[in-house]
Amino acid sequence: MMPRIDDYRAIVGDEIIDELYLLAEKLKGVSIQNINSTPFGGGVAEILSRMVPLMQQLGVNVWWDVIEAEDNFFFITKKIHNRLHGVDVPLSGKELDYFLEINHQNALKIKKWADVIFVHDPQPIALVKMKKKLRNRWIWRCHIDFSSPCRDIWIFLKKIIEKYDVSVFSAPIFSRNLSVRQVLIFPSIDPLSDKNKELEEDFIEKVLNHFGIDKEKPIITQISRFDYLKDPIGVIRAYRMVKKYIDCQLVLAGGGALDDPEGTKVLEEVKNEAASSKDIFVLHLPPNSHLEINALQRASTIILQKSLREGFGLTVAEALWKEKPVIASCVGGIPLQIAHKYSGILTYTIEGTAHWIRRLLHEPEYARRLARNGREHVKNNFLITRHLQNYLLLFLSLYNFEDLIYLD
Amino acid sequence: MEPFHFHTRLTQVELLGKTAKNIKELYEGIKKVPSSSIYYHTHHYLEQHRYFSPEHPNDFSYWITTSLGLKKLGEEIASVDIFRFSDIDQLRQEFLNVLGGYLKNTGLGERSCLPQEEFRFLSSRIFILPTPYKATNLIEFLNCLEKVTIHSLYFHIFEARLRLKKHDNDFSCWLRDLGHKELADRISKLDPYTYTLEGLRKKIINLVKNYL
Numbered sequence: 001m002m003p004r005i006d007d008y009r010a011i012v013g014d015e016i017i018d019e020l021y022l023l024a025e026k027l028k029g030v031s032i033q034n035i036n037s038t039p040f041g042g043g044v045a046e047i048l049s050r051m052v053p054l055m056q057q058l059g060v061n062v063w064w065d066v067i068e069a070e071d072n073f074f075f076i077t078k079k080i081h082n083r084l085h086g087v088d089v090p091l092s093g094k095e096l097d098y099f100l101e102i103n104h105q106n107a108l109k110i111k112k113w114a115d116v117i118f119v120h121d122p123q124p125i126a127l128v129k130m131k132k133k134l135r136n137r138w139i140w141r142c143h144i145d146f147s148s149p150c151r152d153i154w155i156f157l158k159k160i161i162e163k164y165d166v167s168v169f170s171a172p173i174f175s176r177n178l179s180v181r182q183v184l185i186f187p188s189i190d191p192l193s194d195k196n197k198e199l200e201e202d203f204i205e206k207v208l209n210h211f212g213i214d215k216e217k218p219i220i221t222q223i224s225r226f227d228y229l230k231d232p233i234g235v236i237r238a239y240r241m242v243k244k245y246i247d248c249q250l251v252l253a254g255g256g257a258l259d260d261p262e263g264t265k266v267l268e269e270v271k272n273e274a275a276s277s278k279d280i281f282v283l284h285l286p287p288n289s290h291l292e293i294n295a296l297q298r299a300s301t302i303i304l305q306k307s308l309r310e311g312f313g314l315t316v317a318e319a320l321w322k323e324k325p326v327i328a329s330c331v332g333g334i335p336l337q338i339a340h341k342y343s344g345i346l347t348y349t350i351e352g353t354a355h356w357i358r359r360l361l362h363e364p365e366y367a368r369r370l371a372r373n374g375r376e377h378v379k380n381n382f383l384i385t386r387h388l389q390n391y392l393l394l395f396l397s398l399y400n401f402e403d404l405i406y407l408d
Numbered sequence: 409m410e411p412f413h414f415h416t417r418l419t420q421v422e423l424l425g426k427t428a429k430n431i432k433e434l435y436e437g438i439k440k441v442p443s444s445s446i447y448y449h450t451h452h453y454l455e456q457h458r459y460f461s462p463e464h465p466n467d468f469s470y471w472i473t474t475s476l477g478l479k480k481l482g483e484e485i486a487s488v489d490i491f492r493f494s495d496i497d498q499l500r501q502e503f504l505n506v507l508g509g510y511l512k513n514t515g516l517g518e519r520s521c522l523p524q525e526e527f528r529f530l531s532s533r534i535f536i537l538p539t540p541y542k543a544t545n546l547i548e549f550l551n552c553l554e555k556v557t558i559h560s561l562y563f564h565i566f567e568a569r570l571r572l573k574k575h576d577n578d579f580s581c582w583l584r585d586l587g588h589k590e591l592a593d594r595i596s597k598l599d600p601y602t603y604t605l606e607g608l609r610k611k612i613i614n615l616v617k618n619y620l
Contacts, residue, residue, distance in 0.1 A: 015557055019418070022537060147524060172528040175423035182423040184530065393420045393535055403444050404572070405535045 002050075003192035005057045011191055012385045020385065023392035024058035026407055032062040032395060033114035037077070037123035039066050041255055041287040042225070043187065043314050044120050044143050047387070050190045054388060063114070067106040067124045073099065077123045078262055083153040084122065085145055085229060085309045096156060100126050116395055119164075128163045137398045140164045143187065144311040145332045146174035165398060170312045171333040183394055186336065187312045188387035189321060189378070194290035196321055199298055207295035211251075211281055218248035218361055221300040223293055223318075225254045226267040226284065229309045231329075234350045236273050236280060238306065241354035243279070246361055250274075253283035253296055297322050302360055302367070306353055307331055317382040320344065320374030325367035327356045337382065343374040412582045414541040414552055416560040417567060420533040421448070427526040431476070432517035434468065435507045437529055443496040445531040447571055450490055450499065452532070454605060455562055465601065467527075468503065475521040481510050491599045494575045534567065546588065549579075550616050558605040565600050565608065579612070591619040 009017050034052060038045050048064050055062045076099050079091045103126035110127075116137045119125060121144065131138050140161055146169065158178065161167055166181045175182055189196055208215050220239060224230040232252050239250040252270060267284055274280040285292060297303060303319035303326050310332030317337055319326045328334045330346040338344035345356045360367040396405070424441060428434040438446065449467040465486055473482030484506050493499040511517040521527075541556055543549035553561075564578040574581065576596055583592035594615050600608050 019416075019537060023418075023535075169423060172423060172530060173524060175425050175528055177425040182425060184421040184423050389418060390420070393418060396535065397420055397533060403442075403533055405533065407535055407537050 002053055003190075005054050007192055008383075008385050011379075012383060016385050016389070020058055020388055020392065022407070023389065023396065024055070024060050027060055027392065027395055030061065030116060030395065030399075031114035032060060032116045032118060033112075034062070034064040034118045034120065035067065035110075035124045035127060036064075036120040037067050037069070037074075043311070046195075047187060047190075047384075048120070050193060050384060051388060051391065054384070055391070058388075058392075060392070061114075065110060067103070067127075068109070069102045069106070069123075073102045073123075080122050080153060080157075081144060082229075083150040084157075086148040086150060087229075087309075088150060091153065103127055104129065116398060122157060125157065125160050128160060131163060137166075138164045139166045139168060139394065139398070141168040141185075142174065143170060144174075145309045146176060147332070166394070168394065171336055173332070183397075185387070185390045185394065186333070186382060187314055188382050188384045189314055189317045190384040191321060195294050196318055197294070199291070199295055203291070204295040204299050207292050208299055211283060213249060213251065213281055213299070215299060217279075218246065218301040219251060219299055220248055220302050220304060220357060221251040221253065221296055222304040222306060223253050223297060223315045224305065224307070226263045226270060228262075228266055229307060230254075231306050231308050232266065232270045233273055234308075234353075235304055235306050236270070236277075238304075238350045238353040238357065239280065240277075241351070242357045242361070243277075245358060248301070248361065249279045249281065250277075251281045251283065251296055251300070253281070253285055253293060255285045255287045255289060255293075294322075297324065300324055302327060302357055304353065304357075305329065305334065306347075306350075307334070310334055313337070316344070317378050320371070321378045321382075323371045323375045325360050325370045326374060327353055327360070337377070338374070339377075342370070343377045344370055409544075409586060411542045411544040412549060412552075412579075414539045414543075414556050414560050415536050415563055416539050416557060417563040418535045418537065418559075419452075420535065421452075422531045422533060424529040424531055426529040428529075429520040429526045430518050431472070431478075431481070431507055431510060434472075434527055435504060435511060435517070437527070438468070438500060438503050438507070441529050442531060443500070444533070444571075445529050446496050446500045446503075448530055448532040451566060451570075454566065454601075455559065471521075471527045475525040475527070476519065481506075484510075490570075490601050494570065495573070496570060499570075534571070536563065546586075546591075546616060546620055549583075550613065550620070553609065553613050553616065558609070561605055561609055561612075588619070591615065594619075 034048055036044050052062055052064045076095045079089050082089045083091055107127050107130050113134050118139045119127060120141045128138050162179050164180055166183055167178060168183045168185050169175055170187055222235050271282050274282050297319055303324045305313055305316050305328035307313060307329050312333030316326055316328050316334055326344040327347055328338055330348055335346060338346055340346040347353045347356060424445060426437055428437045453465060469482045469486035472478050472485055488502050490499060539556060539560055541552040543552045568574045568578040569576060580592040580596040595612060
């Protein structure tokens with residue numbers, strides 16, 4: 001069952017929830033429409049599936065639409081995604097025309113438009129063409145790493161972004177020189193979701209048994225989509241450097257998103273790389289395997305996030321919330337979640353990752369201290385209630401232009 | 409006499425899209441950004457560190473020390489006495505004086521940080537909300553002080569004085585109107601920047617208790 005907004009009082013306190021009701025009250029008469037490209041799989045769909053019902057419970061008139069497209073469109077948007085990450089994959093002008101055409105077709109299909117259109121990520125970005133006709137407010141929310149995009153794709157998207165009223169980025173490093181207002185909003189995790197809620201020990205054990213993982217041997221885990229940018233092969237190499245000295249297991253687990261056709265190819269490569277090791281578990285899980293992922297994280301000794309590029313890297317916050325020591329790459333939004341040697345470990349190389357896995361396995365008390373600090377940091381900064389507050393303020397800021405806004 | 413109505417405030421952080429990779433660019437940035445940006449970079453740490461004071465009390469000092477490795481200059485910027493200023497533009501000028509001195513004396517103003525470690529100018533927009541707490545006398549005021557969040561305390565002490573340009577904190581203004589001039593003056597003279605917010609709460613509560 002989906003948690004109710006008042007269920008969060010026990011975690012964050014009454015005052016935070018009361019403030020959310022007050023902010024929602026100020027939005028009376030304003031409708032809000034979220035639009036993205038996939039109903040499940042991936043961080044954006046996941047957070048929307050939690051945020052939209054909670055906002056509705058607060059009394060906000062909000063809904064969520066998903067654009068429709070064939071696989072070909074998602075192959076192109078994957079290329080756009082990679083080029084935004086600075087990866088030089090070929091992308092033709094014809095493909096960009098097709099991208100715009102599918103956006104146009106979707107704009108014609110949408111029957112009901114709101115006062116505020118909240119577009120997530122590049123896939124539906126060109127819907128903003130409708131702004132002139134609808135004369136409403138448009139927000140573009142960028143969930144991905146924008147720090148070093150290929151120039152051509154940036155020029156292409158910049159023209160579109162600047163048609164919006166406001167853009168939203170997940171980390172200061174993604175900020176660009178734009179003519180429109182840029183708001184900083186960290187993403188968040190839901191402490192009451194299947195992915196993060198407390199679990200019974202019996203269930204965790206059942207999941208380990210199901211996959212044949214030995215609970216007596218240290219478990220090193222990386223949870224992520226099968227994507228080159230998550231560097232799963234690098235994780236296997238780091239693990240092998242550790243395995244020479246310490247008998248441990250590696251779990252690489254993740255689901256697939258509808259808009260990520262490249263995943264199958266990466267999964268095959270990872271399986272081939274891991275084939276010779278019985279202690280490496282490559283688990284491709286269905287998109288709704290939240291309880292299993294939660295159990296795998298809770299059973300882990302150390303959790304890794306060895307991404308080469310990252311949007312925000314919410315799996316880091318999830319691991320920290322479960323009070324696990326985390327070793328993660330210093331990319332994207334990860335340094336905002338981990339202060340090195342205080343709430344986790346930040347690394348830059350495969351060798352560095354291997355070194356820290358060994359150290360944390362040998363120093364469990366230090367690992368526990370990192371984990372405790374990490375959970376406290378997530379509690380204060382990365383829970384869904386803070387995210388809801390930021391979104392409500394964002395909508396209010398579309399109608400209030402001063403630096404100081406009194407909501408009496 | 410109007411009761412004291414405790415308010416709180418929520419922050420929306422904005423990215424200005426402006427960066428600096430060396431002291432020269434930081435100087436130019438500080439000169440041009442809106443006052444809300446100078447305020448943000450010198451105050452946001454106060455609410456993030458509830459129980460302990462961070463080593464670097466403002467973002468400029470942190471960046472100068474960690475990304476440029478300039479420890480002496482970092483310390484000079486960290487030591488700027490914010491409480492001395494009742495206007496953000498005076499505070500801005502003080503930072504410019506320190507950085508300007510460095511540029512003039514060392515000629516090292518163009519030594520740059522690593523790529524992706526640039527200073528990123530941010531700013532903030534403030535939403536002010538009422539809380540259920542109201543006080544009509546000193547006893548009620550004391551009770552409220554014990555219950556309000558650190559964000560409410562922050563709003564009435566820091567925001568009111570510098571950002572709302574009242575030149576004094578809200579508590580002292582109300583207490584003075586209520587006829588408690590001596591207590592008002594004692595609170596006015598506290599340098600809030602040298603306390604954590606929980607430490608500041610305790611200090612003000614003690615001042616009120618002693619006065620009573």
